[in-house]
Amino acid sequence: MRQLIFILFMLITNVSGAAESESFVARVIDSNNERVPEHTVAPTYPRKARRDRIEGEVRVCFEIDRQGRPRRVAVRNSTNRTFEKPSIKAVKASTFRPLKKNEPVPQIKACRTFIFTLQPLDEDEHQAEPGT
Amino acid sequence: MDKRLLLLAIMLCAAIEAFADSTSESKTVIGPSNIDLYDGANALMAGNAEDGVPLTLQGLKTAQDQREKKIGHANLCAGYLLLGQAKTALGHCNWVLDLDPYHWRTYNNRALVYLRLGRLEESEADIKRGQELNPRSETLKEVKGIYLDEVAPVEEKIIIDDRRNEPLTPVEKPE
Numbered sequence: 226m227r228q229l230i231f232i233l234f235m236l237i238t239n240v241s242g243a244a245e246s247e248s249f250v251a252r253v254i255d256s257n258n259e260r261v262p263e264h265t266v267a268p269t270y271p272r273k274a275r276r277d278r279i280e281g282e283v284r285v286c287f288e289i290d291r292q293g294r295p296r297r298v299a300v301r302n303s304t305n306r307t308f309e310k311p312s313i314k315a316v317k318a319s320t321f322r323p324l325k326k327n328e329p330v331p332q333i334k335a336c337r338t339f340i341f342t343l344q345p346l347d348e349d350e351h352q353a354e355p356g357t
Numbered sequence: 358m359d360k361r362l363l364l365l366a367i368m369l370c371a372a373i374e375a376f377a378d379s380t381s382e383s384k385t386v387i388g389p390s391n392i393d394l395y396d397g398a399n400a401l402m403a404g405n406a407e408d409g410v411p412l413t414l415q416g417l418k419t420a421q422d423q424r425e426k427k428i429g430h431a432n433l434c435a436g437y438l439l440l441g442q443a444k445t446a447l448g449h450c451n452w453v454l455d456l457d458p459y460h461w462r463t464y465n466n467r468a469l470v471y472l473r474l475g476r477l478e479e480s481e482a483d484i485k486r487g488q489e490l491n492p493r494s495e496t497l498k499e500v501k502g503i504y505l506d507e508v509a510p511v512e513e514k515i516i517i518d519d520r521r522n523e524p525l526t527p528v529e530k531p532e
Contacts, residue, residue: 276499
C-alpha cells in the first residue's frame with residue numbers, strides 16, 4: 226500500500242508532550258500530508274477519562290499557513306467530548322516546516338487523528354513498581 | 358507522603374461528614390452542638406488527622422445521640438486511615454455501617470481502608486454499594502479509580518495519525 230510505504234517512523238517517546246504524566250505515544254506520519262511536521266505536541270490524557278477508563282478518538286482538521294502554524298483548527302468528529310479540548314490544544318501548539326518563498330501552498334486541509342487508548346500494564350512491570 | 362497516599366488523604370477529607378453544616382440547619386441551636394466533633398471534623402477536612410482524631414474522640418465522649426456518634430465514628434474511620442492505622446479505622450467504619458447500612462460516605466471510606474489492607478474484593482463491594490446509594494459521587498469515582506489502578510493498572514497511549522487529509526473547499530483555501 227502506497228500509504229504504508231510512506232510511514233516514516235513510529236516514535237515511541239520522542240513527541241513533545243504537554244502531559245503531566247507522560248503518555249506512551251506512537252506517531253504515524255504520512256506523505257499525503259505535504260506539510261512536514263516540525264514540532265508535534267501530544268495531547269494530555271484527561272485525568273477523569275483515565276480514572277473512569279474511558280478511551281476515545283478525535284479527528285481535528287486545520288489549515289497550515291506559510292509559516293507552518295495551524296490555523297482554523299476544528300474538531301471534525303470525536304467519540305467523546307472529553308478528548309476534544311486537549312486535542313485542539315495539542316494541534317495549536319504543534320508546528321510544521323515553513324514553506325519557501327516560491328513554494329505553493331498545498332491545496333489540502335490537514336487532519337490529525339488522536340486515538341486515546343489505555344493498555345493493560347505489563348504484569349512484571351507493575352509488580353516491580355515501587356510503592357505498589 | 359507519596360502521591361497515592363496524598364490522593365487518598367484528599368479523598369478521605371472529601372468524604373468526612375461535615376458536622377458543622379448539618380447542625381447549622383437546626384433552627385433551635387445556634388452554632389454546633391458538639392464543639393469537639395465540629396473542630397475535629399474541620400481539622401480532618403484540613404487533612405490534619407493528628408489534631409482531628411483526638412478532638413473527635415473527645416467529641417464522642419459527649420455525644421448527645423446516635424447521630425452524633427455516627428458522625429464521630431465515620432470521621433474517626435477517615436482520621437485513623439489518614440494516620441496510617443487502617444485496622445483501627447476499619448472498626449469505626451464497621452460501627453457506622455452496623456448502625457446505618459445506607460451511609461455512602463462510610464462505604465467510600467471503608468473501601469479505602471480495605472484497599473490499604475489489601476482486601477480488594479471487599480473494597481470493590483463497598484465501592485459498588487456506595488455507588489448504588491450515590492451514583493453521582495465524584496469521591497466514589499476517585500476511589501474506584503484508585504481501586505482499578507491497584508487491580509488492573511493501565512498505561513496511557515495516544516496515537517497520532519496524520520494519514521487522512523482532506524481537500525480544501527474553495528472558500529477554505531489559504532491566501
